[in-house]
Amino acid sequence: MNSQKSDGDAATWLPKNKSFRCTFIATQVSVKAAYSLWVTQAEHDAMARVLQGCPGQAVKEPVAAASRAEAPQPAPARGVNCSDFGTQRQAQQWFEYYHPQLGDIAGLDGDGDLLACVSLP
Structure with a gap:
């Protein structure tokens, strides 16, 4: 897409x-x-x-981005995957921190909806 x-x-x-x-x-x-x-x-x-044309469509409050002074771990790399995170929220914070500069470098957003690792709790 x-x-x-x-x-x-x-x-x-x-x-x-x-x-x-x-x-x-x-x-x-x-x-x-x-x-x-x-x-x-x-x-x-x-x-x-x-x-x-979207009755009932909520614009979700985004997960708060991590502070720029505190980069979330692990460091950005193509080897990072959803199993590196305990929750979807952790993965989303990582994704939102790195995505503006690097795109979906780790492939955490498989369907392009800007939501990372949706299978995690």
Whole structure:
């Protein structure tokens, strides 16, 4: 999916699977809010348009990102996997800390929904 998306935002690209668009946009909004990322007016309008068609879709409060002074362990590497974490929350914090700079280097987000290791408790 990411190869199709390239660097397009919600104004220029949405998943072909229309039933996933609400979740996709809600997750984008959560991540952008957590990291105080900007959006263009066109992207904002596209996100709002999609979410208007999503009755009951909650925009989840993101898991608080770890302090930049305290990098979560283990260190980022392709060898890191979900079994390195005790809970989904720990994996998510690790993912949210490293994802902005490195992408999903460890492959913790298998389906591209920005949620790491969802099989963990």
